[in-house]
Structure formats: structure tokens, C-alpha cells
Amino acid sequence: MVIAPSPAVTASPWTDPFGRPHTYLRVSITDRCNFRCGYCMPAQGVIWRPRSEILNFEEIERLVRLFVRGGVTKVRLTGGEPAVRRGLEELIARLAVIEGLREIWMTTNGSTLAKKADAYRRAGLTGLNVSLDSLRRERFAEIARRDELPKVLEGIETALGAGFRPLKINVVVMAGVNEDELLDFAELASDRPIQVRFIEFMPFKGNGWQRGDLYPAARMREDLRERYRLTPLETSPNAVARGFAIEGGKGSVAFVASMTESFCDGCNRLRLTADGTVKSCLFLRADGNLRDSLRAGADDEALATIVRDSLARKWKEHPPMENLLATNDHSMLEIGG
Numbered sequence: 056m057v058i059a060p061s062p063a064v065t066a067s068p069w070t071d072p073f074g075r076p077h078t079y080l081r082v083s084i085t086d087r088c089n090f091r092c093g094y095c096m097p098a099q100g101v102i103w104r105p106r107s108e109i110l111n112f113e114e115i116e117r118l119v120r121l122f123v124r125g126g127v128t129k130v131r132l133t134g135g136e137p138a139v140r141r142g143l144e145e146l147i148a149r150l151a152v153i154e155g156l157r158e159i160w161m162t163t164n165g166s167t168l169a170k171k172a173d174a175y176r177r178a179g180l181t182g183l184n185v186s187l188d189s190l191r192r193e194r195f196a197e198i199a200r201r202d203e204l205p206k207v208l209e210g211i212e213t214a215l216g217a218g219f220r221p222l223k224i225n226v227v228v229m230a231g232v233n234e235d236e237l238l239d240f241a242e243l244a245s246d247r248p249i250q251v252r253f254i255e256f257m258p259f260k261g262n263g264w265q266r267g268d269l270y271p272a273a274r275m276r277e278d279l280r281e282r283y284r285l286t287p288l289e290t291s292p293n294a295v296a297r298g299f300a301i302e303g304g305k306g307s308v309a310f311v312a313s314m315t316e317s318f319c320d321g322c323n324r325l326r327l328t329a330d331g332t333v334k335s336c337l338f339l340r341a342d343g344n345l346r347d348s349l350r351a352g353a354d355d356e357a358l359a360t361i362v363r364d365s366l367a368r369k370w371k372e373h374p375p376m377e378n379l380l381a382t383n384d385h386s387m388l389e390i391g392g
């Protein structure tokens with residue numbers, strides 16, 4: 056069935072009150088995960104949503120088509136852990152044929168890559184970020200509450216072999232937990248086509264964040280410069296990460312410093328939670344449920360209005376870190392970062 060582009064959707068793309076066009080959609084396709092990372096999954100665990108509340112593949116495809124007509128060119132699949140969603144390759148293949156969608160990325164904990172990296176690639180996945188917070192087996196098991204480091208490392212090698220280059224590795228740096236591994240992670244990037252992205256620890260519902268847990272990006276760079284010469288890389292105005300080449304290295308490092316070096320000016324990101332709710336900012340309350348309207352028979356114009364209303368309430372930049380818990384009603388698990 057060909058859906059005629061609604062003139063209103065194409066006429067006024069996803070632009071917020073500050074003139075920022077939103078061209079990047081992060082789609083959480085499940086609230087479930089096979090790991091139990093302490094900075095993401097509330098210690099008391101979560102009650103998984105019934106499957107009926109989660110968007111099905113037809114609904115995800117229809118909504119992504121809608122967002123693409125409004126100017127989105129890049130989609131990232133997140134979770135929970137997207138790879139626990141059965142039929143993931145089918146979903147990727149459905150999205151890969153959408154005209155105007157140039158990139159399909161996925162953020163994964165890497166637990167399925169050893170078996171599935173090739174299949175994701177063949178289905179049309181264009182890029183991968185692997186979340187990995189320690190290269191030490193015991194510490195990995197402590198953070199993720201799963202003893203899966205060997206499998207994740209094997210998955211990374213398989214993904215490189217499948218053509219995901221540069222492969223990106225996301226490391227959440229937590230003071231007193233893993234900041235002593237910065238040099239080891241940079242070593243990974245020096246002899247492989249990998250970009251290691253060091254992420255400042257952020258406050259989310261249920262993750263027990265405290266100011267003292269934050270290890271600022273400026274200190275991370277200082278630590279790395281003890282061994283490496285870092286040269287700034289050109290960065291797009293929408294980028295969340297500031298990249299640096301490692302002298303003589305095959306890869307690079309980057310810093311996602313949303314707590315100490317805000318990058319909201321160039322924000323182009325919209326989010327869709329697994330239950331079909333729009334979030335115009337990572338730290339803003341979710342508002343506007345597309346799933347319910349869609350299931351009630353809403354047409355594309357009505358759905359587009361929900362997205363635009365959410366964007367109209369977007370702020371210029373997130374408030375100071377101490378206030379973020381007050382404005383955000385989701386755990387990291389539910390948003391997928």
C-alpha cells in the first residue's frame with residue numbers, strides 16, 4: 056500500500072522553536088534486556104511492559120516512514136537491548152527500503168554479534184555502537200551483572216569482519232568504577248578501526264547517580280594525553296561526541312560530555328520509546344503517545360501534529376545536571392540513550 060506523502064508533513068519538517076531541524080530519530084524497540092547494568096537498569100529491576108503495549112513492526116515502519124517524510128535521514132535502533140527483539144533482521148530490512156532514510160544504526164551490548172553481525176549487515180544495518188564499560192572480566196560482570204565479556208569481545212571482532220567500520224564502542228565512565236581503564240580502551244582504538252566514545256555518566260530514573268560519580272571529559276583527555284598525542288577531528292555541528300585522532304593509531308577516541316560540555320545547540324535528535332511515545336529531549340518528560348492515536352485510526356497528519364507539538368515544547372538546552380531527575384520520567388532502559 057503506497058502512503059501518499061501528507062503535504063503538511065513534508066511542508067514543515069521537524070523543526071523546534073530554536074530553528075533546529077531534527078533529522079535523527081532514536082527508536083527504542085524494546086524495554087527488555089539480557090544484561091542488568093547498574094547505571095541503566097534500576098537496582099530493584101523493572102516490570103517489563105506487556106507485548107501488546109510495545110510497537111509492532113508494522114507500527115514502527117509506519118512511524119519511521121512518517122518521520123522520514125518530515126526530514127529524518129538517520130535512525131538508531133536502541134532498547135533495552137534491541138537484539139533481544141525477535142525478528143530484528145526483518146525489522147532492519149523493512150526500514151532499509153524506506154526512501155530518504157540514509158543510515159540505520161544500532162546500539163547494542165554486543166551479546167549477539169558473534170552469531171548475528173553478518174545477518175544484520177545483510178539486512179541493511181549501516182553502523183554499530185557496542186556498549187562496553189570494562190575490559191576486565193570480573194569488573195565487567197560486576198557492572199553488567201552478567202559474565203559475558205568474552206562473548207562481547209568475540210562479537211566485536213566479528214562485527215569488524217562483517218564490515219562495520221569504524222565500529223564505535225560506548226564506554227560510560229564512572230568515577231571510582233572504571234576511569235582507570237581509559238588507557239586500555241584507547242589502546243583498542245590505536246590498533247583497530249574503532250572509535251572509543253567515552254560517555255559522562257548521566258542521571259536517570261533509578262540509576263542512583265550522584266555528582267561524585269561524574270568523571271568529567273576534560274579529566275579523561277588529561278589522562279589519555281599522558282600516553283597519547285590527541286588531535287581534534289572535524290566534528291559536524293549536530294555531533295554529540297568530540298572526536299580525536301590518536302597519533303599513529305588506526306582508530307580514534309571521542310567524548311560525549313553532556314554534563315560538562317553541553318552540545319544542545321546542534322541538537323537534531325528525536326526519540327520514540329518502545330511504547331510509542333515521543334521524547335523531544337533525552338531529559339524532558341515524554342509527551343505525546345503516537346501508538347494510541349495510531350491504533351485509534353489517526354491519519355499521518357494527526358500523528359505529525361503530535362510530533363510537532365512535542366517539538367514545540369522543546370527547550371534550548373538541558374538544565375543543570377542536578378535538576379535533570381526532576382524533568383525526566385524515564386530510566387535509561389526505557390529510552391535507550
Ligand code: SF4
Pocket residue numbers: 313318319320322323324335336337338370371372373
Ligand atoms: S540534552 Fe536534550 S536538547 Fe540537549 S542534546 Fe540531548 S536531547 Fe538535545
